[in-house]
Amino acid sequence: MKKLVGCLRMRAIIRVPNGGLRIGGNPATLEQGTAVDFPSIHNPVNGEPYVPGSSLKGRLRAMLEKVEGKGREGDPCNCGRRDCLVCVVFGAHKRPQAESSPTRIIVRDAPLTPESSRHFRDLQAEGKSLFEEKAENLVDRDKGTAEHPRWQERVWDAAFQMEILVHVYDGDEPVKMLEFVRKGLGLIQEIGALGAGGSRGSGQVRFENISVDPMTLESVTV
Secondary structure (H helix, E strand, O other): OOOEEEEEEEEEEEEOOOOOEOOEOOHHHOOOOOOOOEOEOEOOOOOOEOEOHHHHHHHHHHHHHHHHOOOEOOEOOOOOOOOOHHHHHHOOOOOOOOOOOOOOEEEOOEOEOHHHHHHHHHHHHOOOOOEEEEEEEEEEOOOOEEEEEEEEEEEOOOEEEEEEEEEEEOOOOHHHHHHHHHHHHHHHHHHOOOOOOHHHOOOOOEEEEEEEEEEEHHHOOO
């Protein structure tokens, strides 16, 4: 078994500068009679939107696999090679005992920043919202008409607190792993999108104030 020797903690602000961010929630949680088919995911206690760690991790892996030419037939890479950074960082798909194991990355759920949280509450007090209800339609190309609208929620004018942990084991190359993750964030920001609907205008984000703190196991206390 490989020995865990340290951890890198990456923090940043995920900002939604232009266009809405579509991070889908569960339609079953909607109140009866609502017009929205695909609501945004939100904290069930205070109603604030957040970015699920699974959404950011999945998009990071997908973008990096594209530029690395990894994966096949729609499945994530599972080569499990020690020299495959995709498998080293994210884990070999459905191969927990691969040479590259264990998975190095942990992506936390990203809540609103304190500033955006206050903005959210101020808008609520004014009867306004961070959420936009947007319709997407199927277009009949022969008639030139839009049909079967599907209503969804998108989040506007918000910033979220990102935190990513990268575990470091004996024999790892932490600088390479960290640069790989940062490369994935850059790909999302510059040529990709976060969440759903990226090809239709949603999901443009910026990663701001990126910082990295090395952690030793001796410094971890409760």
